[in-house]
Each structure stands twice: as structure tokens, then as C-alpha cells.
Amino acid sequence: MTRKITCIICPRGCEMTVDYEGKQVNSVTDNACPRGAVYAKNEISSPVRTLTTTVLCEDGGVVAVKTDKPIPKELIFECMKEINKIRISKSASAPDVVIENILGTGANVIVTGGEI
Numbered sequence: 001m002t003r004k005i006t007c008i009i010c011p012r013g014c015e016m017t018v019d020y021e022g023k024q025v026n027s028v029t030d031n032a033c034p035r036g037a038v039y040a041k042n043e044i045s046s047p048v049r050t051l052t053t054t055v056l057c058e059d060g061g062v063v064a065v066k067t068d069k070p071i072p073k074e075l076i077f078e079c080m081k082e083i084n085k086i087r088i089s090k091s092a093s094a095p096d097v098v099i100e101n102i103l104g105t106g107a108n109v110i111v112t113g114g115e116i
Contacts, residue, residue, distance in 0.1 A: 005043055007036040020044050047073040051109075054116065055083060055098060057090040064113040065098060071105045079103055090114075 001021065007014045014036050019026045023045040028037040042048065048070035054062040071079060079102050088098050092111045099109040 003044070005040050007031065007039050009035045009039050016040050018044055049073050049076060051076055051079055051083075052112075053080065053083060055109075056087050057092075058087045059090055061090050062116050063088060063090065063092055063111055064116060065109050066112050067102065067105075067107040068095075068110050069107045071102070071107050075103055075105060079105075079109075083109060 001019070003018050003020065005016050005018055007016060010033075012032055014030060014032050016028055016030045016036055018028050018040045025041045025044050028040045031037045031040065050067055050070050052064075052066040055065050056062055065083070067079075082099060082102055086098060088111075092098065093114060094111050096111040097108045098111060101107070102109055
């Protein structure tokens with residue numbers, strides 16, 4: 001199979017062509033640098049994303065949070081369900097951990113800013 005993938009590693013946004021079978025990548029073309037090829041291979045075999053969102057405060061405000069490392073793309077909605085269950089103090093500040101090792105991914109959900 002062939003798939004077009006736009007690289008998100010740098011601002012260039014190379015549109016690459018990936019030839020693959022299942023999760024096995026046979027070739028990557030049109031990448032401007034080796035990092036694009038690595039991104040394309042990972043995107044086919046095991047795509048990951050850093051999850052950035054907000055958490056409700058106990059008093060009703062919200063605080064910005066994110067995972068401290070990328071998580072499997074297929075777990076984003078399940079992670080959001082876990083994040084939506086919690087309420088934190090508005091005094092939480094970066095880099096406080098609000099959920100440790102979310103869904104066994106090895107990623108922590110951390111505060112990135114103050115109350116919004």
C-alpha cells in the first residue's frame with residue numbers, strides 16, 4: 001500500500017510517500033531529512049502523540065496540562081476519559097504531576113501553566 005504523510009517534526013512539513021505492507025515500511029520518499037523518514041516509519045507502525053488539554057479545578061476554573069511524553073494514538077480518547085475524571089487545586093503549577101503513568105503508558109500528565 002502507499003500512503004501520503006505530512007511530517008510534523010519540523011516547520012517544513014514535507015509531504016512524504018510511504019510504501020508499506022501491514023506495519024512494515026518498505027520505503028519512504030520525498031522526505032527532506034532523515035528525521036522525516038523516522039517519523040513516517042513510526043506513524044505507520046506505532047503512531048504516538050503528545051496529549052495537550054485542560055483539567056478542571058476544584059473551584060471551576062481550568063489548568064493547562066499535557067503528557068510528558070508521547071502516548072499511543074489509539075489511547076488518546078481513553079486517556080481523556082481518565083483526565084476528565086479528576087479535579088485539581090487551582091494552585092497547581094508546572095511541572096506538577098496530576099496523573100502518574102496514565103493507562104500504563106509510562107507518560108505522566110503534568111501541569112504546563114496556571115489557572116486559565
